[in-house]
Amino acid sequence: xxNALVKPVAxxxxxxxxxxxxxxxxxxxxxxxxxxxxxxxxxTEDQFKPLRLMNGLYLQLHAYMLRxxxxxxxxxxxxxxxxAHIARTYDKGFGHFTTRTNLQxxxxxxxxxxxxxxxxxxxxxxxIQTSGNCVRNVTADQFAGATGEEIEDPRxxxxxxxxxxxLHPEFVFLARKFKIAVGATEKxxxxxxxxxxAVQIVKNATGRxxxxxxxxxxxxxxxxxxxxxxxxxEREDILAYLEAVLRxxxxxxxxxxxxxxxxxxxxxxxxxxxxRRRVQRxxxxxxxxxxxxxxxxELDRITAYFAPPKFETxxxxxxPDAGAxxxxxxxxxxxxxxxxxxxxxxxxxxxxxxxxxDATAAQMDTIADLMDQFSLxxxxxxxxxxxxxxxxxxxxxxxxxxxxxxxxxxxxxxxxITDIIACPGLDYCDLANARSIPIAQTLAKRFENLARQHQIxxxxxxxxxxxxxxxxxxxxxxxxxxxxxxxxxFYQLILGGSxxxxxSVGTIMGPGFGEHExxxxxxxxxxxxxxxxxxxxRFLDTYRRIGMExxxxxxxxxxxxx
Amino acid sequence: MAHxxxxxxxxxxxxxxxGDVLYRKGDGWVLxxxxxxxxxxxGSADAALAAANGELARNEFVAPYLFEVRQVDGKITPVKERxxxxxxxxTVHPHTGKQAGQYHA
Numbered sequence: 175x176x177n178a179l180v181k182p183v184a185x186x187x188x189x190x191x192x193x194x195x196x197x198x199x200x201x202x203x204x205x206x207x208x209x210x211x212x213x214x215x216x217x218t219e220d221q222f223k224p225l226r227l228m229n230g231l232y233l234q235l236h237a238y239m240l241r242x243x244x245x246x247x248x249x250x251x252x253x254x255x256x257x258a259h260i261a262r263t264y265d266k267g268f269g270h271f272t273t274r275t276n277l278q279x280x281x282x283x284x285x286x287x288x289x290x291x292x293x294x295x296x297x298x299x300x301x302i303q304t305s306g307n308c309v310r311n312v313t314a315d316q317f318a319g320a321t322g323e324e325i326e327d328p329r330x331x332x333x334x335x336x337x338x339x340x341l342h343p344e345f346v347f348l349a350r351k352f353k354i355a356v357g358a359t360e361k362x363x364x365x366x367x368x369x370x371x372a373v374q375i376v377k378n379a380t381g382r383x384x385x386x387x388x389x390x391x392x393x394x395x396x397x398x399x400x401x402x403x404x405x406x407x408e409r410e411d412i413l414a415y416l417e418a419v420l421r422x423x424x425x426x427x428x429x430x431x432x433x434x435x436x437x438x439x440x441x442x443x444x445x446x447x448x449x450r451r452r453v454q455r456x457x458x459x460x461x462x463x464x465x466x467x468x469x470x471x472e473l474d475r476i477t478a479y480f481a482p483p484k485f486e487t488x489x490x491x492x493x494p495d496a497g498a499x500x501x502x503x504x505x506x507x508x509x510x511x512x513x514x515x516x517x518x519x520x521x522x523x524x525x526x527x528x529x530x531x532d533a534t535a536a537q538m539d540t541i542a543d544l545m546d547q548f549s550l551x552x553x554x555x556x557x558x559x560x561x562x563x564x565x566x567x568x569x570x571x572x573x574x575x576x577x578x579x580x581x582x583x584x585x586x587x588x589x590x591i592t593d594i595i596a597c598p599g600l601d602y603c604d605l606a607n608a609r610s611i612p613i614a615q616t617l618a619k620r621f622e623n624l625a626r627q628h629q630i631x632x633x634x635x636x637x638x639x640x641x642x643x644x645x646x647x648x649x650x651x652x653x654x655x656x657x658x659x660x661x662x663x664f665y666q667l668i669l670g671g672s673x674x675x676x677x678s679v680g681t682i683m684g685p686g687f688g689e690h691e692x693x694x695x696x697x698x699x700x701x702x703x704x705x706x707x708x709x710x711x712r713f714l715d716t717y718r719r720i721g722m723e724x725x726x727x728x729x730x731x732x733x734x735x736x
Numbered sequence: 737m738a739h740x741x742x743x744x745x746x747x748x749x750x751x752x753x754x755g756d757v758l759y760r761k762g763d764g765w766v767l768x769x770x771x772x773x774x775x776x777x778x779g780s781a782d783a784a785l786a787a788a789n790g791e792l793a794r795n796e797f798v799a800p801y802l803f804e805v806r807q808v809d810g811k812i813t814p815v816k817e818r819x820x821x822x823x824x825x826x827t828v829h830p831h832t833g834k835q836a837g838q839y840h841a
Contacts, residue, residue, distance in 0.1 A: 235822050280826075609817075
């Protein structure tokens with residue numbers, strides 16, 4: 175519930191104009207009609223399924239699941255409170271933040287969906303294109319607009335891409351889903367190279383700002399790191415260039431085999447050189463027609479929505495002393511902000527034992543209060559299933575930490591071994607082969623000791639319950655993939671992946687471990703790292719230096735003996 | 737190649753209006769696995785599935801399919817983890833799903 179003392183703050187973010195509001199409203203009415211026709215029998219399930227998927231509605235193991243888009247992970251406090259309200263009113267009191275920075279509700283009734291969509295539209299949210307073979311929710315660096323590392327805020331471009339790709343008539347029936355991310359720093363917090371297409375804001379040799387475009391990354395059955403399509407695309411050409419990539423994909427991708435329909439397969443079949451040639455040909459044609467130039471005034475108009483807040487001046491740049499626990503939290507969960515006296519605070523939804531990414535309605539409401547009181551009304555959802563308060567005064571950090579402790583969200587573990595990504599897995603998902611969440615919970619409890627976590631340092635564990643890789647297991651320093659063997663869950667270990675600027679595809683170690691063996695195997699792998707590492711090496715560095723052999727021998731030691 | 741069910745089987749679906757898990761009993765449906773019919777042979781299982789498929793046009797349920805069960809200590813249990821979880825609810829949220837009554841009790 176809204177704390178009576180907290181005054182809602184409207185953050186600087188994109189706001190619907192009249193067209194947007196009408197468009198989303200009409201879409202809600204259209205889907206409400208489709209739901210009514212399905213319930214009356216006018217539409218069969220086969221006819222209805224693609225319609226509900228285009229509106230983010232899945233039928234999972236226990237009920238319908240509704241996936242709500244959080245564009246580039248940005249939420250206002252008003253939106254967060256509405257999500258809490260929906261959790262409380264239409265679900266079972268909690269929601270799940272995903273690796274696409276969306277929010278999923280797991281216990282939705284079909285008959286309630288039109289009401290929910292209207293409630294979302296009221297706060298400028300929707301579920302359009304959160305499923306189906308179309309351009310999905312655009313993601314971005316969660317520190318956008320707050321970090322001094324960036325060339326410029328990537329959110330205006332992400333918003334322009336969102337608008338361009340929403341119900342784009344040419345791209346609503348792609349061969350497969352298509353995911354786009356935008357970043358603006360050398361440090362990659364958005365897993366750019368794992369996307370179907372990614373844009374990194376860069377400067378060329380003359381200092382002019384433009385865009386590096388990559389394509390062909392992806393996880394799933396056949397993981398690939400993206401190839402660079404162009405090192406530098408001029409600002410006004412970016413939509414034409416992105417359209418050229420998508421057009422080549424749409425025209426040339428296979429549609430006869432579901433395992434070969436992503437752009438990564440096309441690019442790695444014809445080769446990146448040939449892909450660049452085809453894209454260039456389309457780009458030149460689009461540029462010649464001149465219909466997709468991005469006018470500076472439009473870029474300025476969108477950018478104005480994301481204008482930097484009026485940061486207070488004269489603040490102390492020191493973080494107050496508030497005890498050892500607080501200091502530990504600051505060490506991992508607080509990052510440098512571009513404005514003196516301000517900081518970026520990460521709320522890990524990963525207290526050992528919790529379900530990664532879950533938040534209750536009460537927790538969402540309290541976070542909304544924190545957003546208003548301390549972070550200019552804004553929060554960011556990260557692809558690592560955490561939340562970020564992007565603009566907090568350093569002097570307020572102790573008060574924020576105290577409130578997070580009350581919420582059980584004050585774990586000082588951002589980037590550490592217990593900050594684990596896990597998909598919903600077989601506890602919820604119709605596609606899953608094995609559970610992910612209980613493995614994440616077991617591992618987090620196993621490594622709960624904070625001194626040990628600090629001793630281990632940066633180590634990213636990512637767990638998926640099936641080959642579709644929603645838990646990003648290919649990009650984990652230690653990845654875990656759940657598989658089904660005659661109805662029983664087993665877990666494969668994958669080492670050496672990365673979703674950061676040093677992106678790499680992890681290598682499968684060998685046969686899977688049983689549900690009760692996997693945590694021991696991970697611990698033995700970590701022990702090898704601690705024994706073998708040289709000064710300053712992360713787990714990933716040690717793995718890259720010494721290879722799989724010693725880790726594999728240790729991991730299978732007990733399982734083989736048994 | 738699709739797995740061929742063997743031994744005892746039951747028939748399940750999801751209710752259209754809310755997605756809840758259903759189990760076939762007679763020519764209708766029940767909400768709890770323990771209350772559902774068990775088909776001892778392929779013939780009776782196939783007949784039940786055919787009857788359910790014939791009722792899809794009623795728009796009360798979707799996606800009926802057969803799954804394997806076995807008797808453990810006199811209690812019927814699905815063979816596969818997936819169906820155990822569907823019958824009970826998420827293992828990580830014991831206050832939800834069909835197990836909720838037991839949890840709250």
